Amino acid sequence: MTATVASERIKAPLIPPSTHRYADVIHRLEAGGSMLPDTPENLKQIIGIYKAYAVPMDFYWRDLLYIAERVFLNPLPAFKYFISQEYLDRPNSYAGDQSQLRIWRGGEKAHPELLEFMERGEAGRMPKLLHHLWHDRVNMEFAEACMQAMLWHQGMGGRFNDYLESDAYKANADRAIKAYFKGNPLMLGLYALFPDMFLEQVRQLSTTANLGLFWEVMAPVFFEMSDIYDEGGFKGVPDAMDFLVNGIFAVAGRPIYHHVYIGDECYEIIPKSEGFNWLYEAALPYVEAVFYRTAPFRGTKSYNAQAGQVPADQADFHYGILYADVFPVGSAGIPPTLLMQDMLHFLPPYLKEIYREHKRGEEDELVQLGITFQRSMYNVTSAVIQALRCALLYPLDDTNPEHLMANRRFFEAQMDRFLRPEARLADIQSQDYR
Amino acid sequence: MASILKTAASVGVFNTLLAAVDAAGLREALEGPGPFTVFAPVDDAFAALPPGTVQTLVDNPPQLARILKYHVLSGAHSREQLVAADNWDSLEGAPIPIRSKDPFEVKNATVVTADVVCDNGVVHVIDRVILPG
Numbered sequence: 001m002t003a004t005v006a007s008e009r010i011k012a013p014l015i016p017p018s019t020h021r022y023a024d025v026i027h028r029l030e031a032g033g034s035m036l037p038d039t040p041e042n043l044k045q046i047i048g049i050y051k052a053y054a055v056p057m058d059f060y061w062r063d064l065l066y067i068a069e070r071v072f073l074n075p076l077p078a079f080k081y082f083i084s085q086e087y088l089d090r091p092n093s094y095a096g097d098q099s100q101l102r103i104w105r106g107g108e109k110a111h112p113e114l115l116e117f118m119e120r121g122e123a124g125r126m127p128k129l130l131h132h133l134w135h136d137r138v139n140m141e142f143a144e145a146c147m148q149a150m151l152w153h154q155g156m157g158g159r160f161n162d163y164l165e166s167d168a169y170k171a172n173a174d175r176a177i178k179a180y181f182k183g184n185p186l187m188l189g190l191y192a193l194f195p196d197m198f199l200e201q202v203r204q205l206s207t208t209a210n211l212g213l214f215w216e217v218m219a220p221v222f223f224e225m226s227d228i229y230d231e232g233g234f235k236g237v238p239d240a241m242d243f244l245v246n247g248i249f250a251v252a253g254r255p256i257y258h259h260v261y262i263g264d265e266c267y268e269i270i271p272k273s274e275g276f277n278w279l280y281e282a283a284l285p286y287v288e289a290v291f292y293r294t295a296p297f298r299g300t301k302s303y304n305a306q307a308g309q310v311p312a313d314q315a316d317f318h319y320g321i322l323y324a325d326v327f328p329v330g331s332a333g334i335p336p337t338l339l340m341q342d343m344l345h346f347l348p349p350y351l352k353e354i355y356r357e358h359k360r361g362e363e364d365e366l367v368q369l370g371i372t373f374q375r376s377m378y379n380v381t382s383a384v385i386q387a388l389r390c391a392l393l394y395p396l397d398d399t400n401p402e403h404l405m406a407n408r409r410f411f412e413a414q415m416d417r418f419l420r421p422e423a424r425l426a427d428i429q430s431q432d433y434r
Numbered sequence: 435m436a437s438i439l440k441t442a443a444s445v446g447v448f449n450t451l452l453a454a455v456d457a458a459g460l461r462e463a464l465e466g467p468g469p470f471t472v473f474a475p476v477d478d479a480f481a482a483l484p485p486g487t488v489q490t491l492v493d494n495p496p497q498l499a500r501i502l503k504y505h506v507l508s509g510a511h512s513r514e515q516l517v518a519a520d521n522w523d524s525l526e527g528a529p530i531p532i533r534s535k536d537p538f539e540v541k542n543a544t545v546v547t548a549d550v551v552c553d554n555g556v557v558h559v560i561d562r563v564i565l566p567g
Contacts, residue, residue: 100489100490100493101486101489101490101493103485103486157567159527246485249483249487250484250485250486251486251490252490253490253491253493253497253498253501254497255494255496255497272494273496274496276497277500280566280567284567391565392541392542392565392567393542402534403542
């Protein structure tokens, strides 16, 4: 009898169940799971969309760095999406044999599917300018919208935005601005009259570099996940989440910086020596700004700010993918739709098959794809939540009830963000939400 | 008595920490008069981090230095002094919370040996690498 009681005690949970509205999800997180239920179809959907996302992302990061480092303050940047061959060939710092950290197997060059799409687009082979004007290309406008969300929200942890306001940053930017417009009295005159306007542009370009360096890492991570799945790896959604958690730690210390190349000279607007890290200055602000907050999209819905329909506090903004109603969002020209359009070009066959079998088949592929993306980003957000728990709190198998309660409070606080009616956490619990 | 770094080297369980201090270029500062309070993670604490974490940091000294500075306080503070406050400002700038007095817990790490007094400060041995945030 004693032995039975003892074994029951060991088996009994060390803390009482959560009474939170999302208690089931919290208990799943406490067991090492994801906010996304562990089903074979969820795994297939999220891996498929990671692959479809990684291909345009391979263009986004290259062009963002091209804009931040080379186009810089060009007053008429009509060709900023015409990435130079140097940046298209730029070796990824976290893929390929030249990489210092060789934990993902992909190559360092631009992905072949991306190169093929840049060549042919949807309309077929024609000059690059015509592809651009016909909008038959990768939608860089999406990447810039993400950058603007990061620039606009600020105050999301890390020290990046504080540095953008510092005297050291202003001095570095001033040197670069004067060098860039050397011999151009008109622009130098405008700079003398409106210095803050130029400085704000440089801040935007520093945020552009920040996002480019962030995505440079994520592209090989997503390609690797797709390869592992194709090889029969990943037993379930938690495996895929753990892979992301390990990836977050592996590159947490990657430097975030902004270098500008003017002629043969490099101007360090944000030097690596400032110690800015991928995790604190890029990844966490990105997740907060893009997954949670962003801003209402123009043309999709009217909001009455005086009636309180738009939160007074930016921290309460909730227009990111975790809250999006994908159906009306799927209108032309708005950022998430631009991304969906980009991903549509690179869907793996097994994902296309799922879409053909459900709802209106190919006719509403963009909406189904958007909801798959939503599921996949709930999984990425789960990885971020678990990584933060791991970094700042306690192991899931800790035997100290106080530690487990600290983890519980953290998970419950994270789930509180999904209590508002717009959140899609409840929807993604069902496979019928498509 | 010896300095903080010499004391750590003599114990043999801080090899990763000492290598990281060298990689980050912090040896000279930590050999200085200080005084400092160092929360020193043992080798097992670094080994528990996911693969690649330490390598990326070692490859990038300023980023590594920032994480290491989060383990250091200005001034020599004993356990008794530390538990009297809820938070202490690290050299990195972010606060280090004292979460429990008994057992002595600093952020999410447990202090396995407290109050190792050295020439230029005090060392408290911890079982996990602590991170700002």
